[in-house]
Amino acid sequence: MTHQRHTYRVNYVLICAFIVVAGASFVLAMVLARNMTVKYVENEFASRKVEVLEHNIGPFNDFFHNRIPEVSFYQGYLDSAGVAVYADSVFQYYPFVERIVFYDVALSNDNTIDYGFSANNLMVYPKGVYQFSVQGSDSVAQIGAPNGQLPLSLSDDFNNMAVKFAAFIERVDTTKALRDDDIFKVFYSVTPGKISYMNIPRRDDLKIYKELMYGQHIHRAGYEQDIITYFINPNKLPLENTVPELYQHIQIQPLVYESIDTDPDLLTTETPLPGALSDYKIYFSSSRTFLQSEINRRFLPVMAGVIAIYLLLAVIAYLIYRNLYINKRMFKLQYDFINNLTHEFKTPVSVIKIAGNNIYNAKQLSDRERMHYGKILDEEADKLNNLMNTLLSFTQIENKSIKIKREEVDLHEFCDKIMAASRIKYSDLDIRCMVDADRTLYTDPVLLGSIFQNLIDNAYKYSKPDRKVLDIRVAQGKKQVAISFMDKGIGIAKKELPHIFKKFYRVQNQYNQQGSVGLGLAFCKELVNFMGGNITVDSELGQGTTISIVFPQD
Secondary structure (H helix, E strand, O other): OOOOOOOOOOOHHHHHHHHHHHHHHHHHHHHHHHHHHHHHHHHHHHHOHHHHHHHHOHHHHHHHHHHHHHHHHHOOOOOHHHHHHHHHHHHHHOOOEEEEEEEEEEEEOOOOOOOOEEEOOEEEEEEEEEEEEOOOHHHOEEEEOOOOOOOHHHHHHHHHHHHHHHHHHHHOOOOOOOOHHHHHHHHEEEEOOEEEEEOOOOHHHHHHHHHHHOOOOOOOOEEEEEEEEEEEOHHHOOOOOOOOOOOOEEEEEEOOOOOOOOOOOEEEEEEEOOHHHOOEEEEEEEEHHHHHHHHHHHHHHHHHHHHHHHHHHHHHHHHHHHHHHHHHHHHHHHHHHHHHHHHHHHHHHHHHHHHHHHHHHOOOOOHHHHHHHHHHHHHHHHHHHHHHHHHHHHHHHHOOOOOOOOEEEOHHHHHHHHHHHHHHHOOOOEEEEEEEOOOOEEEOHHHHHHHHHHHHHHHHHOOOHHHOEEEEEEEEOOOEEEEEEEEOOOOOOHHHHHHOOOOOOOOOOHHHOOOOOOOHHHHHHHHHHHOOOEEEEEEEOOOEEEEEEEEEOO
């Protein structure tokens, strides 16, 4: 019948499946992250054009909301000279304004005026019309004169503003302040390519204009208003690409512009310009190759994040595997410990039982037989007692339930006693001890004796019959006492050295096949550390082992 040994099972199929799933999910995560980055960049390409538009029409908005209303500060009393200065500053700061036409407008109840616009008794007519451009000082010219006819290209702007103004005078409630909505509808005229503006009169002026319209003024009266028309060229807007990572080219094109470039690698988007710029649009274009660099730049931190997450998962998986591996080793150590401990107990118990049966069954015993069986019983009982004491002491040290009983120890006398006892116990062990000490060591002699005894037992056990040699050297310095145990035994392999002080760990060799609990060196290390010292080992396979212990000198 085959004996089946129960071992700690590790499911390697599950581990391999986990690695495969983790690898596949990592590849899938990278692909999804890449696709999401591509979609995100393409969405930004379509949406961030508004940001570029707002930045580039910022000067136009400033001109529309801040510079044009300055005309109202003069309350209709601007003349050609004043407008010339004003126009020069506009041309300087707003290059998209190509031309300015100034209408020096008069409002009167004089019915003899035969040009301009009339509403009931109110006459709205230009006293003079002046044009300003960026050509230089000679560009100022009076292009319309009293009693003259306005060119058709200019009369439309004037008539449009005059009609809106007269209609407003007709319905205005002079007891209330002007609303912003009325201001924009009446005093502004925004069409593609130009903006016309009339200065906003005061409430008292509006009341007088209303009286003039309905003939409530007996005498003739005249009042001043100013109308300015600004001609806008969107192509002269200063363009700045504020998102260079997304847009390779930006340009202003007519609203009806359609690109004839049919390159499938080219991405384009557009957005119309507002107000007086509405005949044009801003056109954005980038090649996919150009966007690829931005996609890669944004994908790198995403990729780094995904890699970091999976590295964390890999570390967790490694820790789980390491825990399983340690559990497997602990299971094996415990399994071997139980077997070896059982053997260690079984052997002396069997010997004691045999000796006891022989004594029980013997009708009479000679003195020689009685001494022989007594020695056997005493030796085996000592083995059991030592084993139990080791286990008990180990547990007490780990639980900190044992206390050090320090006293002054004469190292010469202490070593002499150890040597004498060891030579009696191991008659075939060549043991020597050299002590270089002038003072006593303040420590626990019982615990120190346990350390010496365990290391001597190991030196004897792990040495070949013809190499059972042990040299013990004790050297006392100013601050420490160094003790070394040098044998010529079988030695320890380099790979085993980091583990030999672990509890229940056994070096696999022929000397351990007959049973070893694996507590000797672990017990020594616990004792040395408990007593405040330090223990190290140096060994060469087949040559011997040196164990060094250092205790601080109080």
